[in-house]
Amino acid sequence: MIHNFNAGPSAMPKEVFEQASEAIIDFNHSGLSILEIGHRTSMFQAVLDEAVATAKELMQLDSDHDVLFLHGGATTQFFQVPMNLLDENEVAAYLDCGVWGTKAIKEARIFGNVDVVASSKDKNYTYIPKNFSIPTNAKYFHYTTNNTIEGTEMNFIPETGIPLVADMSSDILSHELDFNRFALIYAGAQKNIGAAGVNLVVIRKDILGKTKRKLPAMMDYMKHIEAGSVLNTPPVFAIYVCMLTLRWLKNIGGIPAIEKLNKQKADLLYQTLDSIPIFRPTVAKEDRSRMNVVFVMEDQELERKFLQTCKENNMVGVKGHRSVGGFRVSLYNAVTLESVKAITSLMKEFASVNA
Ligand SMILES: *Cc1c(COP(=O)(O)O)cnc(C)c1O
Numbered sequence: 001m002i003h004n005f006n007a008g009p010s011a012m013p014k015e016v017f018e019q020a021s022e023a024i025i026d027f028n029h030s031g032l033s034i035l036e037i038g039h040r041t042s043m044f045q046a047v048l049d050e051a052v053a054t055a056k057e058l059m060q061l062d063s064d065h066d067v068l069f070l071h072g073g074a075t076t077q078f079f080q081v082p083m084n085l086l087d088e089n090e091v092a093a094y095l096d097c098g099v100w101g102t103k104a105i106k107e108a109r110i111f112g113n114v115d116v117v118a119s120s121k122d123k124n125y126t127y128i129p130k131n132f133s134i135p136t137n138a139k140y141f142h143y144t145t146n147n148t149i150e151g152t153e154m155n156f157i158p159e160t161g162i163p164l165v166a167d168m169s170s171d172i173l174s175h176e177l178d179f180n181r182f183a184l185i186y187a188g189a190q191k192n193i194g195a196a197g198v199n200l201v202v203i204r205k206d207i208l209g210k211t212k213r214k215l216p217a218m219m220d221y222m223k224h225i226e227a228g229s230v231l232n233t234p235p236v237f238a239i240y241v242c243m244l245t246l247r248w249l250k251n252i253g254g255i256p257a258i259e260k261l262n263k264q265k266a267d268l269l270y271q272t273l274d275s276i277p278i279f280r281p282t283v284a285k286e287d288r289s290r291m292n293v294v295f296v297m298e299d300q301e302l303e304r305k306f307l308q309t310c311k312e313n314n315m316v317g318v319k320g321h322r323s324v325g326g327f328r329v330s331l332y333n334a335v336t337l338e339s340v341k342a343i344t345s346l347m348k349e350f351a352s353v354n355a
Contacts, residue, residue: 003339006317007148007292008170009190011334016194016244023240034240039233047236048229051243055200058246058254059179068201068221069229069239074100074169074188077199078107081165081184084221086112086139087211093117093138093162097154098125098147099323100167108142111213117141124324125150127284134160140183140207146171148191149321151294151328152287157181163207171291172200173249174333175259183207191291192333194242197235249333258333265331265340266290272344276351278302282324296326303327306350313346315339 004011023034030043037043052067061067070076081104086092090112094105096119108114118132125147134141140163146153148170157164163183172187179185183204190196201221208222217223217231224231229239249258270288273279273295281288281295297303303326310318320326329343 001314003313003315003342004317005315005329005331005335005339005343007191007321007328007330008188008332009196010317010330010332011339012194012241012245013248013334016241016248016334019244020195020237020241024237034237037236039230039236044236047240047243048234051239051246052229054243054246054250055202058173058250059202061202062180064204064206065180066203066205066225068199068203068224069234069242070199070201070224071197071218071235073190073196073199074167074186075103077167077186077201078104079110080219080221081140081142081186082108082111083213083215083219085163085165085184085207085211087213088112091115091135091138093134093141093160095119095129095132095141095143095158096121097128097144097152098150099321100148100169101142101144104142104144104167112139120152124282125152126282126287128152128154128287132158134158134162136161138162140165142166144169145177146174146289146291148292148330149323149328150283151281151289151292151324152283153289153291155287163204170330170332171289173255173258174262174291176255189238189242191330194245195238197238198242200242245334261337262290262331262333265335265337266293268337268340268344269293269329269331272347276347276355278351278355279347282326291331293329293331294320294324294326296320296324302354305354309346309350310343313342315343315346318343 027034055067093115096116118129141160142165144167165184169188170191173192185202187200189198320328
């Protein structure tokens with residue numbers, strides 16, 4: 001058995017693989033593969049409808065919020081957001097808490113002015129800034145709810161009088177949150193929602209149509225809302241896998257159930273790391289991510305050795321991002337408690353031999 005701690009694309013529920021493989025051979029006993037059905041057929045419409053309805057139900061979204069499945073990954077949202085919401089002479093407020101947030105800021109500057117209200121760059125993004133103030137004349141406030149690379153998480157929703165926009169790529173649907181407080185949410189699917197190639201986007205429509213900029217149709221959120229996510233050929237198979245994953249999450253008890261499991265997983269891993277001196281978690285305790293656990297070892301030789309030990313024990317994806325080094329163990333929704341128990345046992349064993 002392989003224990004998959006990949007940062008993304010990442011572990012997925014086994015039954016989703018099984019159902020997705022079946023659908024490639026014969027989709028719903030239609031005699032056709034999911035890969036060869038039209039995106040405007042009733043067969044695909046049913047998939048899309050269930051995906052949207054399940055996402056809305058899981059997040060308990062009110063009727064002001066629309067759910068879209070769009071192409072291009074979260075990186076496309078970095079520019080699609082300012083393109084739709086920010087005029088050249090206007091200001092958007094951004095929080096800078098890591099590599100992904102920095103990229104979002106860079107893209108927003110193409111379209112307007114960016115006010116970076118706070119940054120944790122001074123300490124290598126190992127904490128979340130608090131007590132920052134957000135200018136009320138800004139068009140929107142953007143932040144990353146979970147910093148995938150650095151391993152920090154925002155455990156509060158900032159108070160603003162302006163529309164809230166969040167990149168939730170690496171922690172959406174992993175714990176309860178008042179999703180209705182956000183005017184726009186986006187998340188690449190490949191961490192907690194399904195297969196790579198599609199984004200989940202949640203929009204409160206009233207924020208749209210306020211800029212002077214002319215938009216290409218594919219970049220225009222309003223056009224996608226009007227077309228119900230089928231403005232052009234959507235990534236049919238990726239959306240199908242999202243639907244299966246959302247259905248899986250609903251069937252196991254939704255966000256409250258997965259939050260409980262995710263807490264068990266993260267608690268076990270952090271407690272283990274805290275109890276073994278050769279491992280050092282890198283981020284401020286109160287800002288620790290439940291999804292991406294980042295740690296280093298002081299001894300480079302031991303780091304190499306532990307990485308090798310993980311490999312020999314069928315644990316994949318534990319090497320840290322090149323910008324941080326060390327290790328990153330990702331604990332997305334589909335990662336089992338069994339896998340976390342396996343790696344924590346291995347850590348204890350390793351420490352008893354190497355400390
Ligand atoms: C993975 C990730 C991205 C990038 O997603 P792509 O789909 O590769 O564009 C952006 N933001 C966060 C927080 C991520 O975790």
